[in-house]
Amino acid sequence: MTIFEKSVKGRKGYSLPKEELHSEASFSGIPGHLLRKDPPELPECSEVDVVRHYTELSRKNYSVDNGFYPLGSCTMKYNPRLNEEIASLEGFSYLHPYQPVETIQGVLEVMYDLQNMLAEITGMDAFTLQPAAGAHGELTGMLIVKKYFELRGETQRKKVIVPDSAHGTNPASATMAGFEVVEIASNESGLVDLDNLRAALDDTIAAIMLTNPNTLGLFEKDILEISEMAHKNGTLLYYDGANLNAIMGHVRPGDMGFDIIHLNLHKTFSTPHGMGGPGSGPVGVKKHLEGLLPVPVVRLNNDGYYLDYDLPNTIGKVRSFYGNFRVILKAYAYIKMLGKDGLKLASEMAVLNANYLRVKLSKLIPPSYPGTCKHEFVLDGSKLLKEYGIKTLDLAKRLLDYGLHPPTVYFPLIVHEALMIEPTETESKDNLDKFAETIEKIVEEARKDPEILKNAPYTTPVRRLDETTASRKPILRWRREK
Amino acid sequence: MTIFEKSVKGRKGYSLPKEELHSEASFSGIPGHLLRKDPPELPECSEVDVVRHYTELSRKNYSVDNGFYPLGSCTMKYNPRLNEEIASLEGFSYLHPYQPVETIQGVLEVMYDLQNMLAEITGMDAFTLQPAAGAHGELTGMLIVKKYFELRGETQRKKVIVPDSAHGTNPASATMAGFEVVEIASNESGLVDLDNLRAALDDTIAAIMLTNPNTLGLFEKDILEISEMAHKNGTLLYYDGANLNAIMGHVRPGDMGFDIIHLNLHKTFSTPHGMGGPGSGPVGVKKHLEGLLPVPVVRLNNDGYYLDYDLPNTIGKVRSFYGNFRVILKAYAYIKMLGKDGLKLASEMAVLNANYLRVKLSKLIPPSYPGTCKHEFVLDGSKLLKEYGIKTLDLAKRLLDYGLHPPTVYFPLIVHEALMIEPTETESKDNLDKFAETIEKIVEEARKDPEILKNAPYTTPVRRLDETTASRKPILRWRREK
């Protein structure tokens, strides 16, 4: 039941100061047609109604706080409550973006330090914290690429190369920045095909977007060669940081030759996903691109921290103000907690967990590519489809009945019936074992009685929903029944 | 699964400052037999394990935040989140009881004001906020009674009269204070039987403990006569404030002639019950008993607020420090929010809700006493037992399947198969209607197929538990299986 159906005319869940009004609703200066006739039909509820409604809704969600959440490329690690408490301090949450900088020195110190810490972790030279999410960071990066070539007068560079295994946001962001996307096929090992790449590289190519390790969880070991090819061609190399959790303290995108990088603070740096956001997608660049960053950049001089708007070659702004500050703050606290030893260990344990689970599950469902993975790996469910008529989707839905969240399914697109699994380092061996046992149980069910899977789930708040009809005849808002 | 079974040796969910120790665990001064040999077997979990475990446990609870909770005499009203936010302010939560009074003036102001506000609401002259709960308040009150007669040299007053409809804590508290309890039977209207009372009153009676409205939800309309009889006999009149929610702003126990009162801030004043506590049970007295209150009392002089220990006739202390301060704070905020108009309306709507539901349900299950009730009422389930073999307990368990919390059952003891219902004012008409409809549905089930009820509940995290065996062969702690 929606909150609208719980509404009763005249009921009240709020209280406001009872100060007398200076002029009882005088709208004398306002043209009549600009005054609202029918007020917005918002619900009218008492406070306890609202508490019960959203408490109940929350209980219909699965979350990291409920259990294992091995969505590939999503890095669903534990989100420390310390960071939430910090972000709720009034000295951070009740700040106006246009306060004088003298009154927000604590904030600017956090931002300045985080810019530097991220630069150190990634091997880049300068960072902006402005982008609101990973894809927003990609867009920012692509705008920097665009501006870079504008300034160089190389306006013929209208294309961006993206491997076919890339996250969907990569081509979308490149397109949004006005580039044409050239997709190149991966080789049989799931890596960038150097021949394909070489063939595609010409003077129209502005950038190559890569993630390393890639979405298959495989490290692009030829990265130095790729980087050399790109730079020799005058092409910039862009790093999608969604998979950074695999390599912290082991290898830095900057050292691999990347010119631009975005990070997802809500993945690697543990700020919560919040049902899909807010995230934060800082962008780092090498020295030669620093002047193109969006304004303002946080800097320090003798008077303290300040907001520097004086970047003549800036791409401008990609959003209002300075970024998702309270998200940034959580990432800052996370890095402080883990430190250099913890960050490195986090990556190591993420990779250990992924490989442990990969080996465990490989006996049940073959991996799409052999060998050691990094933080995630991809299984090929097509055998299940062939043998039992079971789609990856069915297996995913059946996992819900066992109280577990399924992996990412049907991505990356280059694997048929893909199951993309990223356990993260915050899961214990017990949890991985339990997940593997459950998969084994489900595969056994598939063998014995595939109908069980095809009709799953059974125990969830709702069962399988008709998404096709929902998109064909969309009902996008509640309306009172006539 | 318990948290102990989720423990893994060597796992860690905490972090402590890494300062070097001054003397690496030197216990040179400690006799060996006083050093612990086998450390306590506490669980070893990561932070996410702990978060998931207790999140999961919380989800196995029904609470006011989940729905209607009509437990009679428990006043399960909505607990405002504002009060929780206030109580979590560091300026209240991080205070040491032995800080200098100059550094806790804000706290003392709250306590002083609350003492006065409670005195105004109840018509008493002075309050202590020290008792930790209702029963603790009762004990405090009875200790005051005891001391009062000691001071007067009337040591023959060794008895306390308690009606048979009283809360179990009344006789227990009187006994605990060293009194002998005389139980008197109620009359056929459910009220104090004046003849019985008169017969019992002699010079051995120290006090009469009453609640008004009583546990049947009936107002003791002869209260002035009772009070006169008591006082003429030299007996003190004690008011159990558990049912104060019925009468705020309408009638004051002090005006009825009561000498001592306790309140349950966790009932009438909406501080949450917290699964059974902490509560707070302030005790109010008339002028002639003020000097007997436990120490310290909060007072105000020209230098500010202070803690007054100088009460030569004090009963002493009933607990450490000054009371459940953070609970007290929530009640303070609640009274501030509602004000005199809101408190009165709260009682009115509590009584309205009770009568509305009483009339609705009376058609299904007869009330144990006829006529208007106050904040609660009692139904007599013995008809259901006779006709369908259905016990009140069965009906209660079946309610759980419908996602509702049952009323208090089998209390008060003077009603067979009692169902004691207190809706409170924070429930809306819709919620009362829905509850009544559900009861109707269940009574219909009882008629058609009583087995449904006898085996209920079906949909809860566990089903009916074997409480008898659990008490006969108690297992009171977890132990690793051998």
Add this chain to the structure above:
Amino acid sequence: MSRFPYIPHTESEINKMLEFIGVKNIGELFNDVPHVFDFELKLPDSTDEFSVMRELKTLAHENLNLNEVAVFRGAGIYYHYIPSVINALASRGEFLTAYTPYQPEVSQGTLQALFEFQTMISELTGLEVANSSMYDGATAVAEAALMAVRVNGRNKILIARSLHPEYRVVTKTYCHSQNIIVEEIEYSKDKGQVEPEHLKNRLDDDVSAVIIGYPNYFGIVEDLQKIKALLDEKTLLVVVANPIALSIFEAPGILGADIVVGEGQPLGNHPSLGGPGLGFFATREKYVRKMPGRIIGEAKDVDGKTGYVMVLQTREQHIRRKKATSNICSNHAHNAVIAAIYMSLMGKEGLKEVALRSYDKAHYLFSQLSNMEGVKPLFSGPFFHEFVVSVEGLTVGELNNELLKHKILGPMELEKDFPELGNSALFCTTEAVRNEDIEFLLGRLEEII
């Protein structure tokens, strides 16, 4: 023994796992990473929760927070009262730590809350459909411009100069790369609104959309009806609204808006230095397939039970890739749920009362300032809860420095963004500014100016 509260592995488990995988040590798992990349992170060592909390509290105290001052500054981020219920509910782990609802069966909480949010935005804006959030007001405007171009294939955006300066900059940044022309429309120097006559002259067949604030950056309510009347049937009217104002002022959808976007921060979200905010986005039903962002729809499950799912995903980047309506992936779902809870609690009457009180205080302050020596109202257009005055005798910056000494966060200084307005200031009041704060401000202004 494990060393970190967030990393559960014990030595013994690590060894068992390595053995199971068949490698000798962790290093072997990184064998595919060339050793040329070896390096040592230069960061401080790990520390503990206690010390981090202590350090961050110190940094928090170095900032002046809005609860410590009387706030007369708005300019896009507003100081409203946030009832305690909001964070108590929104911080529940099941909301906070869930991912995008890719598995609807176990995400009904997220999906229904966002569906309710969409409904509320639809009600506020007077448009049929809304998405489930954008990053902020600025990006919502920018995406609206891109959407307009997708809808009608035209290539020029007219954006009111009276719109928030940052929104204009961001829109230009977004449009620039797609070679979409962005031109500004001047405001009337006396009314502070877009002048219909002026706009009329700028309209031609290339104009894809006209973007207007409602109220605009100066707090003034633009006459959408008059503006709409000037547009040909292809040109879209994009309105950038303050959601609080929409309980008092006519719904833009009713007045002809085709797209309504804005910053939803005032709906229960903390100021947070401006981030995270909440972009909202609504449009007409016929354009829904051109709309960016995630959209939630009602659906039935196999048993006929009502539930909610993400719909029209073929517009989105994870399906459509380079042909997506937008690259947006993570959005601001949590902020949208906060807004939904806020609107549920305040309700129809409460939101209106917030608007009314904000309006009333601003108009009182305006009338008092109008009579004050050295202060002059700049515009005559009708306004909501912000207005512009020019100040004589000292700069607005100097004035604000003085006010800050009295714990007043004074008006927004306009000269940098609007040099044509000279030494002027944008005042704002909300229901969270007390009458006594206004009188205190007036007293200080009398002294200072």
Add this chain to the structure above:
Amino acid sequence: MSRFPYIPHTESEINKMLEFIGVKNIGELFNDVPHVFDFELKLPDSTDEFSVMRELKTLAHENLNLNEVAVFRGAGIYYHYIPSVINALASRGEFLTAYTPYQPEVSQGTLQALFEFQTMISELTGLEVANSSMYDGATAVAEAALMAVRVNGRNKILIARSLHPEYRVVTKTYCHSQNIIVEEIEYSKDKGQVEPEHLKNRLDDDVSAVIIGYPNYFGIVEDLQKIKALLDEKTLLVVVANPIALSIFEAPGILGADIVVGEGQPLGNHPSLGGPGLGFFATREKYVRKMPGRIIGEAKDVDGKTGYVMVLQTREQHIRRKKATSNICSNHAHNAVIAAIYMSLMGKEGLKEVALRSYDKAHYLFSQLSNMEGVKPLFSGPFFHEFVVSVEGLTVGELNNELLKHKILGPMELEKDFPELGNSALFCTTEAVRNEDIEFLLGRLEEII
């Protein structure tokens, strides 16, 4: 329209309900209340959430909170670090707003958490059974005295004078009414412990129990084994323990304690001006039916599934009424759950580390103070994280006033409660006192004394 966010009734609903009941107005529902009682409440009118929050914040700021100072005061309430997880979990509505678990089927969260708490207390104390909480340390001691009398029918309680003064007062208050004699046992003036020889002389056939602190109020670890050896087989040894200390010091149950009680506040509960605290209570299995308070036990449901229920309720007031083991009804369940979460998070190693760090700092401070002019350790007995020194040259009160100026909450002044100790002070350190705080304190002491 309803007027209060907590009261949902609209005028129209009120009318419908009155009509349904068959009365004309609300007044009729109060007809049974004699009009002689009519009166007008003299309280301020209702106000709003914003104003209440503002007022209470102001009051909160009028207090000096422990996070603003270096804390060297313990004396029963201790300043330990409380990880953020604790309140995030404990404040979940399902914990906060549930009642006593009278319906176990929908209270398994409460019941299991308390069962786990009981297990942890049993582990800490080394006794077989624990209840699910008492109000605080003081009432737990008092109830232990009453229980001892119930167990052995004797009528005299010997209580160590080295026990917390407030615990002694409360125990006397409780015992007084039941005509139970309470006598104090002196402590040795050099060791600060109960002197076995002295105790021996006081023991006779009337002594129901001997109550001893562990550590005692002076921080000193009493030798329970020696004390136990003196008692006849009927006399109960009641030990009042600091739960944090029990990771380092031998479990009282092992050393012969029959009842172990104490204040559980240090286990993750805020200092809160001393309330709400958390009384814990453990005893030997054979006495379980004499134990006061609620007890949770394991049970099986009709399907054989494991669950938890309240057990042995026939001891309790709601069943047994005047013959109950105690009148306790509401207890401190929420504080017990907080303690359970804290102990789960800190675990075996963490709790020990807290104890160790507290111990280490105290011993360092003790050794430094021992060498300081004008300061003299009073006792030679082994101590945990508190110790007593006497001070020359100025009163402890004066000293503390000076320290407070440097943001130090100095030691507890003992003279009022222990005049025999003269101008002496009880210092305390916990893991939340930083080494630099100690050095800072030492520097100030050098200056002041």
